Amino acid sequence: MQGVKRGIFITFEGVEGSGKTTQAEALVEWLQEKKVPHIFVREPGGTRIGEKIREILLALEHREMHPTCEVLLFLAARSQLSYERILPAIQGKKVVVSDRFADSTYAYQTHARSLPERLMAVFNRFATAGIKPDLTFIVDVDVTKGRERGTVYDRMETEGEQYHQKVRDGYMRLARRAKKRIKVLDGEKSIDALRSEVIHYVQEFLTRKGYAL
Numbered sequence: 184m185q186g187v188k189r190g191i192f193i194t195f196e197g198v199e200g201s202g203k204t205t206q207a208e209a210l211v212e213w214l215q216e217k218k219v220p221h222i223f224v225r226e227p228g229g230t231r232i233g234e235k236i237r238e239i240l241l242a243l244e245h246r247e248m249h250p251t252c253e254v255l256l257f258l259a260a261r262s263q264l265s266y267e268r269i270l271p272a273i274q275g276k277k278v279v280v281s282d283r284f285a286d287s288t289y290a291y292q293t294h295a296r297s298l299p300e301r302l303m304a305v306f307n308r309f310a311t312a313g314i315k316p317d318l319t320f321i322v323d324v325d326v327t328k329g330r331e332r333g334t335v336y337d338r339m340e341t342e343g344e345q346y347h348q349k350v351r352d353g354y355m356r357l358a359r360r361a362k363k364r365i366k367v368l369d370g371e372k373s374i375d376a377l378r379s380e381v382i383h384y385v386q387e388f389l390t391r392k393g394y395a396l
């Protein structure tokens with residue numbers, strides 16, 4: 184991509200079953216069609232080491248996991264993903280699409296589990312070498328509706344309705360704080376309608392950043 188100085192980092196966030204993966208995959212398909220160099224990763228995971236940490240984090244039998252252990256494991260996986268895959272891709276002028284990233288830590292651990300926000304922000308910067316998404320889509324949906332749609336049942340999903348409601352509130356707080364970076368999508372709309380919104384938005388964003396599409 185001539186004229187582009189660095190890659191672009193796009194993340195998808197939202198409560199369980201909101202449609203993050205569906206929309207991230209649709210965007211990746213579009214990037215393929217447009218022949219835009221890109222990578223697609225997911226959190227927790229996206230690396231050999233991170234996928235193992237994912238298994239530990241999501242295993243149903245790990246009911247006793249303490250919130251501090253939980254957040255440190257998420258950060259460990261994110262650190263490996265950042266250094267092994269995201270940073271090199273951004274330096275290589277690629278578009279990085281990630282299914283979840285640091286905003287999940289804010290919503291799930293800092294906000295919903297009441298961990299100290301400033302400390303978590305410092306840990307996050309340490310783990311990620313300070314990389315931040317350029318653009319984030321929060322797919323917002325009623326938590327009950329999202330959970331009804333959900334397909335995989337894991338440890339995070341065993342948490343009650345109240346916890347997931349707090350997660351959703353956490354995301355909305357973030358969106359109010361970072362209006363420029365975060366675009367909130369109405370997850371109740373159809374998959375196709377959401378896909379059009381995402382692609383329209385990304386197309387404009389990339390064009391502004393010098394991509395020829």
Ligand SMILES: Nc1ncnc2c1ncn2[C@@H]1O[C@H](COP(=O)(O)OP(=O)(O)OP(=O)(O)O)[C@@H](O)[C@H]1O
Nearest residue numbers: 198199200201202203204205332333370372373374
């Ligand atoms: N806008 C939508 N309307 C109706 N159904 C949807 C919509 N988006 C996704 N779905 C369906 O809901 C289910 C969950 O979607 P998806 O896996 O994309 O959600 P997710 O946010 O990635 O979930 P998880 O948090 O479990 O990873 C899928 O079966 C998907 O086809």
Ligand SMILES: [Mg+2]
Nearest residue numbers: 203204205282
């Ligand atoms: Mg998903």
